[in-house]
Amino acid sequence: MQPLLTLLQINDSMFPIGSFTHSYGLESYVSQGIVHDTPSAKVYANNMLRHSIYYNDAAFLQKAWALLEEKKSVREFQKLDELITALKAPAEIRDASKKLAIRFLKLTQELHPIKRCSNYLAKIQEGKLHGHYAVAFAMYAHGSGITLKDALLAFYYNTLNGIVTNCAKLVPIGQGDAQKILFDLQATIKQLVDEQESMDEEMVGLCCIGQEIRCMQHEKQYSRLYIS
Amino acid sequence: MHSTIKVNAEREGPLTLLKESSHNAPYKVIHYGSRHLHEHLELIMMSASPGIMDGDEIDIEVNVHENAQLKLFTQSFNRLHPMEKGAVQRTNVLVKKGGIYKFIPHPITPFANSIFRTVNEIQLDETANLIWGDIIASGRVHSGESFQFSRLHSITKVYSGKKLVLYDNQLLEPGRQPFDSILFYERYTHQATLMYVSPYAAELKAELDEILTTQYEEFTFGFTQCAPNAVMIRAMGNEGVMLYDWLSAMGQLCWEFTVHKQEEEQAKLDAEQTTEPKAEEKTAPVAEKQTKQKTAKRAKKEATAKSTAKKAKAIPVQPVGEELEEELAEAVAEK
Numbered sequence: 001m002q003p004l005l006t007l008l009q010i011n012d013s014m015f016p017i018g019s020f021t022h023s024y025g026l027e028s029y030v031s032q033g034i035v036h037d038t039p040s041a042k043v044y045a046n047n048m049l050r051h052s053i054y055y056n057d058a059a060f061l062q063k064a065w066a067l068l069e070e071k072k073s074v075r076e077f078q079k080l081d082e083l084i085t086a087l088k089a090p091a092e093i094r095d096a097s098k099k100l101a102i103r104f105l106k107l108t109q110e111l112h113p114i115k116r117c118s119n120y121l122a123k124i125q126e127g128k129l130h131g132h133y134a135v136a137f138a139m140y141a142h143g144s145g146i147t148l149k150d151a152l153l154a155f156y157y158n159t160l161n162g163i164v165t166n167c168a169k170l171v172p173i174g175q176g177d178a179q180k181i182l183f184d185l186q187a188t189i190k191q192l193v194d195e196q197e198s199m200d201e202e203m204v205g206l207c208c209i210g211q212e213i214r215c216m217q218h219e220k221q222y223s224r225l226y227i228s
Numbered sequence: 229m230h231s232t233i234k235v236n237a238e239r240e241g242p243l244t245l246l247k248e249s250s251h252n253a254p255y256k257v258i259h260y261g262s263r264h265l266h267e268h269l270e271l272i273m274m275s276a277s278p279g280i281m282d283g284d285e286i287d288i289e290v291n292v293h294e295n296a297q298l299k300l301f302t303q304s305f306n307r308l309h310p311m312e313k314g315a316v317q318r319t320n321v322l323v324k325k326g327g328i329y330k331f332i333p334h335p336i337t338p339f340a341n342s343i344f345r346t347v348n349e350i351q352l353d354e355t356a357n358l359i360w361g362d363i364i365a366s367g368r369v370h371s372g373e374s375f376q377f378s379r380l381h382s383i384t385k386v387y388s389g390k391k392l393v394l395y396d397n398q399l400l401e402p403g404r405q406p407f408d409s410i411l412f413y414e415r416y417t418h419q420a421t422l423m424y425v426s427p428y429a430a431e432l433k434a435e436l437d438e439i440l441t442t443q444y445e446e447f448t449f450g451f452t453q454c455a456p457n458a459v460m461i462r463a464m465g466n467e468g469v470m471l472y473d474w475l476s477a478m479g480q481l482c483w484e485f486t487v488h489k490q491e492e493e494q495a496k497l498d499a500e501q502t503t504e505p506k507a508e509e510k511t512a513p514v515a516e517k518q519t520k521q522k523t524a525k526r527a528k529k530e531a532t533a534k535s536t537a538k539k540a541k542a543i544p545v546q547p548v549g550e551e552l553e554e555e556l557a558e559a560v561a562e563k
Contacts, residue, residue: 047411086395089454205397208411209419213462216450
């Protein structure tokens with residue numbers, strides 16, 4: 001198994017786990033005219049990375065990684081799973097994390113089974129754990145010999161790739177502009193990854209109030225292309 | 229200055245009474261209006277101080293015992309004065325079997341340079357009901373003081389049956405976040421959150437789906453089923469009083485809904501106990517007439533209400549009594 005190639009494959013936006021069906025609130029922002037052009041799309045993308053992903057999904061990935069490194073018991077993973085579930089208040093966002101986790105775990109098990117991943121999938125299917133994508137990703141990447149730094153860099157990159165792709169479809173912005181945002185935020189991603197491990201415990205799961213409201217409003221949006 | 233507030237609400241017959249409460253200066257907890265007005269307990273927390281000062285530490289403990297019903301009110305906006313060290317508030321809430329606790333305080337107004345940390349730990353029995361709100365203003369907006377405070381960290385953890393079900397981690401640090409930007413307050417100055425944690429949460433969500441169908445001009449809101457037994461409403465607006473009134477009306481709606489549901493269940497239990505169980509009824513065999521049996525059965529019944537609630541979500545129109553429908557409509561109209 002080639003770690004880099006595995007990382008490129010599981011992190012590909014075309015990896016068929018259904019991530020392209022989620023906008024994580026962006027669809028509400030666009031329909032309400034808040035994200036409406038390239039500059040506002042860039043602000044949205046930058047704020048998402050710095051204020052939402054950094055304290056949430058990327059932090060969950062890092063926390064799961066730390067548990068894996070320390071060979072912590074199943075109980076500790078259960079606590080982390082509960083914590084993430086309790087933090088993800090908007091129902092669509094919570095469900096998105098679960099759906100992606102299940103499809104990611106099923107698919108990767110067919111490629112190269114990793115025991116911890118099959119256990120996690122079984123627990124989710126039994127209803128004992130909720131299941132979250134960031135944790136599933138951490139488990140598989142860790143078991144594939146990928147480093148935490150690379151896993152985080154790739155995770156941020158693909159999240160941002162999803163954001164700009166959705167912006168290109170929804171706002172819409174030009175494909176070139178979308179790629180420019182992706183490229184221009186490289187330094188931000190690098191900085192966030194470097195600081196990830198030193199995050200204070202109480203900063204994990206910080207809420208962005210506007211983002212949460214827009215995600216909740218998406219449940220009631222009249223016409224929509226995305227599940228979240 | 230270190231202050232403590234302790235409230236114990238206990239049920240005696242149809243009444244909820246205040247027992248073993250204590251407080252020290254500058255705080256005071258007294259009955260809100262006449263104590264004979266309601267069967268439930270209404271208390272108001274008052275303070276002789278103009279607000280929270282630098283170095284203040286406040287410990288609040290609220291215990292709502294079995295089947296007790298408590299509404300705790302605040303007197304005025306919670307003003308956070310300019311600080312150097314900062315102030316801390318710790319709140320511990322315990323709501324036992326079948327209890328209801330409602331607390332929707334006035335907005336927190338952080339003045340320039342204030343530093344505040346508030347941690348709320350709420351333990352609920354699986355059959356307990358919580359109606360919990362919080363509103364945060366960006367400052368003394370009308371004096372042109374918006375997002376001038378240093379740091380405000382509000383952590384709320386809700387446990388149901390020892391399991392963490394809700395964790396709201398709100399850090400507002402104007403140096404750290406772009407508050408007027410996307411993901412944050414956009415053009416607004418206030419944020420509001422209401423949590424309803426209850427075995428009846430899924431049923432209430434179905435009601436809200438019917439009631440909250442349009443947005444208001446003055447503020448924007450969203451609501452969601454944030455856990456199998458919890459509903460969350462969040463809003464952003466420009467008027468603290470308006471958000472407070474709206475959140476209070478929504479909280480009152482949750483209260484009426486809970487009380488109504490509990491009474492409905494109690495009536496069913498009473499009917500079952502007085503009539504002989506028929507063979508075709510699928511209910512569990514009724515045991516000997518022991519008084520203790522009643523509480524055990526009630527708990528069981530309330531636990532199964534959860535699964536009933538889940539199923540009920542699929543039904544478009546809820547079988548709610550006309551009386552309650554009217555009350556709900558009134559509560560919304562009051563807005």
